[in-house]
Amino acid sequence: MRAVDLITKTQHKEPLSKEEIQYLISSYVKGDVPDYQVAAWLMAVYFNGLTKEETFFLTDAMLNSGDTIDLSMIDGIKVDKHSTGGVGDKTSLVLGPLAAACGCKVAKLSGRGLGHTGGTLDKLESIPGVTISLTLDRFIKQVKDIGVAIAGQTANLVPADKLLYALRDVTSTVESLPLIASSIMSKKLASGTDVICIDVKYGSGAFMKTIKDAENLSHAMISLAKLANKKVVCFISEMNNPLGKTIGNRLEVKEAVDCLKGKGPKDLEELCLRVCGYMCYFSGITKTQEEGYSFAKEKLYDGSAYKKFLELIKAQGALDVDFDNFIEVDEVLSIKSKEEEYIEHIDALTLGLVSMRLGAGRERKEDPVDFNVGIELTHIPGDKVKVGDELLKIYRNKKWDDRIIDDIYSAYSFSKEKIEPIPVISEIIE
Ligand code: URA
Numbered sequence: 001m002r003a004v005d006l007i008t009k010t011q012h013k014e015p016l017s018k019e020e021i022q023y024l025i026s027s028y029v030k031g032d033v034p035d036y037q038v039a040a041w042l043m044a045v046y047f048n049g050l051t052k053e054e055t056f057f058l059t060d061a062m063l064n065s066g067d068t069i070d071l072s073m074i075d076g077i078k079v080d081k082h083s084t085g086g087v088g089d090k091t092s093l094v095l096g097p098l099a100a101a102c103g104c105k106v107a108k109l110s111g112r113g114l115g116h117t118g119g120t121l122d123k124l125e126s127i128p129g130v131t132i133s134l135t136l137d138r139f140i141k142q143v144k145d146i147g148v149a150i151a152g153q154t155a156n157l158v159p160a161d162k163l164l165y166a167l168r169d170v171t172s173t174v175e176s177l178p179l180i181a182s183s184i185m186s187k188k189l190a191s192g193t194d195v196i197c198i199d200v201k202y203g204s205g206a207f208m209k210t211i212k213d214a215e216n217l218s219h220a221m222i223s224l225a226k227l228a229n230k231k232v233v234c235f236i237s238e239m240n241n242p243l244g245k246t247i248g249n250r251l252e253v254k255e256a257v258d259c260l261k262g263k264g265p266k267d268l269e270e271l272c273l274r275v276c277g278y279m280c281y282f283s284g285i286t287k288t289q290e291e292g293y294s295f296a297k298e299k300l301y302d303g304s305a306y307k308k309f310l311e312l313i314k315a316q317g318a319l320d321v322d323f324d325n326f327i328e329v330d331e332v333l334s335i336k337s338k339e340e341e342y343i344e345h346i347d348a349l350t351l352g353l354v355s356m357r358l359g360a361g362r363e364r365k366e367d368p369v370d371f372n373v374g375i376e377l378t379h380i381p382g383d384k385v386k387v388g389d390e391l392l393k394i395y396r397n398k399k400w401d402d403r404i405i406d407d408i409y410s411a412y413s414f415s416k417e418k419i420e421p422i423p424v425i426s427e428i429i430e
Pocket of ligand 1: 083084085111174179180181184
């Protein structure tokens, strides 16, 4: 078999067989097929898609490219949560400890920032001392002891996804339904949890631009999970506007801490409570997901969730951190409104890209990340502003480009009419 022939087939929409996909993925992982050929194949997939069978074969080939995790040593139902990626998405930092405070067993493997979206691992590592490199024994022990662990994939867990994820990031082939479905599901199936809650985002800042695309991705992932006898629930959530008020690693950690203290933005809180409600229900902790929602709210507001967060980061090496004095930048710039109207929309993609250009994300896979930089919204959609009111703050270090200010203004649209809030979750698909 030759990689070039497989690229040609996908380019001409001729379906690949199980063996062909297996060959491409295993040869890539072994280093026998170079990045540039796989990049060409990914681009062909980006434009032409894959059939349902090919998506299943790809998921299977990725799943079998390395080890799988056996979590049977942890009693009870093991739950996990994954996001398809968004801007300002710090949900896992809140939801992991919140669900553990409710009694769920949260065994979570996370990823790094991809394109304009952030990643939980970068956010966790922005907390001084915290490691995301846990051995399997340590990961399992931590879930048994405190109910939650959030770690990076070990080198040999779905190595194919590690390579493909990084390559897609720099070849503009992230936004492809079969590539996203196989990337997420191969990792989730390899990670050994019983219930997987997937936050499927739609909108400008997400990889799926419309609700319809998000629904299609959800159905694809649910079908892949069924073939593996796993339970997947998809929460279709809004990502035209950033989630919460911050974008950038430490700013998002601080916002997650506020949320865990019951003082966070309402969209983030609502998303976490709804998903946690399902986790409690599927773990057998509550009789319904509505009861789970109320139980989670109790645990958020009585301080248990924040206490669990501190246990989580301590278990993963955190030093004493003062989250109120945690962000160190050269300059904080205030961007003021030129309008006197209601804010209708703050474009998540534009702000995600600005934040990446400030240094909070990676343009190339080897780029370092500056944990301190980012954006903090002073007002959110629906708020009325006057001329001169602060729209947002930019936290910046050295990296700067004057066009950033124009880009920020271009992210905003205003309305004379009052704006109705968009529900954070529009649909739940099981
Ligand atoms: N999250 C993943 O794990 N993979 C993708 O391809 C996109 C989001």
